[in-house]
Amino acid sequence: xxxxxxxxxxxxxxxxxxxxxxxxxxxxxxxxxxxxxxxxxxxxxxxxxxxxxxxxxxxxxxxxxxxxxxxxxxxxxxxxxxxxxxxxxxxxxxxxxxxxxxxxxxxxxxxxxxxxxxxxxxxxxxxxxxxxxxxxxxxxxxxxxxxxxxxxxxxxxxxxxxxxxxxxxxxxxxxxxxxxxxxxxxxxxxxxxxxxxxxxxxxxxxxxxxxxxxxxxxxxxxxxxxxxxxxxxxxxxxxxxxxxxxx
Numbered sequence: 001x002x003x004x005x006x007x008x009x010x011x012x013x014x015x016x017x018x019x020x021x022x023x024x025x026x027x028x029x030x031x032x033x034x035x036x037x038x039x040x041x042x043x044x045x046x047x048x049x050x051x052x053x054x055x056x057x058x059x060x061x062x063x064x065x066x067x068x069x070x071x072x073x074x075x076x077x078x079x080x081x082x083x084x085x086x087x088x089x090x091x092x093x094x095x096x097x098x099x100x101x102x103x104x105x106x107x108x109x110x111x112x113x114x115x116x117x118x119x120x121x122x123x124x125x126x127x128x129x130x131x132x133x134x135x136x137x138x139x140x141x142x143x144x145x146x147x148x149x150x151x152x153x154x155x156x157x158x159x160x161x162x163x164x165x166x167x168x169x170x171x172x173x174x175x176x177x178x179x180x181x182x183x184x185x186x187x188x189x190x191x192x193x194x195x196x197x198x199x200x201x202x203x204x205x206x207x208x209x210x211x212x213x214x215x216x217x218x219x220x221x222x223x224x225x226x227x228x229x230x231x232x233x234x235x236x237x238x239x240x241x242x243x244x245x246x247x
Contacts, residue, residue, distance in 0.1 A: 003068075004038050004048075006037060006038045006069075007021050007045060007047055008040075019043060019044065022044075023045070032219050032221040032241075033220075034204060034241070035218060036218065036219065036220055039066065041063070041247035046220050047246060048245070049247040050077055050104045052098060052104065053103075054098045055082065055084070056086060059081070061081045061082070063079075064081075065077060065078055073089050073090040073200060074087060075088055075089075075090075088104040089102065090103075090106065090197075091103045091104070094164055094197075107198065107244075108195060108197075108198055108206050109193050109194070109195050109223050109243040110146055110147050111145060111146030111147050111150075111225075112146060113144050113145070113193070114139075115140065116139040116189065116190055116191070116192045117136075117139065117188070118135055118159050118160075118187065119138070119187045120135060120186075120187070121135060132183055132185065137178055138175045141173065145223060146222070146223025146225050146243075148173060149173055150173070150194060151167065151208075156176075156193070156195075159188065159190050160186070161185065162180060163180045163183075164181075165179070196208045199213060201218075204218075215230050216230060217239070217240065222243055224240070
């Protein structure tokens with residue numbers, strides 16, 4: 001397994017600086033560099049961000065960056081808030097569920113969706129009928145930026161629903177059923193994102209936590225798609241990029 005490339009900035013004898021390993025390659029699409037690197041978040045070029053980290057002291061922090069890769073899911077990270085170093089392991093969780101010390105999450109965004117509608121499922125037939133632990137989320141296809149096909153087990157952020165708002169059923173390409181905490185679901189129209197926690201990350205690709213993991217190209221720009229999910233080899237005629245959190 002190739003180690004994750006880490007961006008570094010050196011101070012030269014003449015007091016100028018040299019930055020290396022900022023980009024995976026010179027290739028750009030729509031002026032955006034593909035992939036990303038780890039490294040100090042204070043550098044000029046953005047680096048991969050730990051979306052949140054539970055450190056050894058039990059605090060959940062949202063400001064940490066990768067120093068070194070220690071294993072497939074294990075990294076040495078700098079906790080900016082406490083100016084300390086932690087060996088942390090990637091897990092599949094949201095901030096509220098990040099209970100184990102020395103764990104972290106890197107999140108990726110599959111799609112940004114404007115003007116989505118959230119509603120109570122209400123009367124009808126099916127497993128989720130009149131159950132306050134579920135809701136419908138619907139939208140218009142033209143309002144999707146990124147990959148247009150929703151994925152079961154990915155999460156929706158941006159609604160007023162509480163709990164882990166997770167896609168549990170795909171009713172159509174623009175209508176999903178989500179699980180949430182038990183509540184009275186009120187109708188609303190909101191801008192949302194479909195996201196997932198990363199199980200592995202390289203300088204070009206991320207994988208999710210499915211039993212047969214989906215593999216995605218990524219960059220630091222907005223999610224983007226003109227085609228389908230990556231299968232075996234890149235096909236630049238059908239390009240999809242998820243957005244990885246960066247700082």
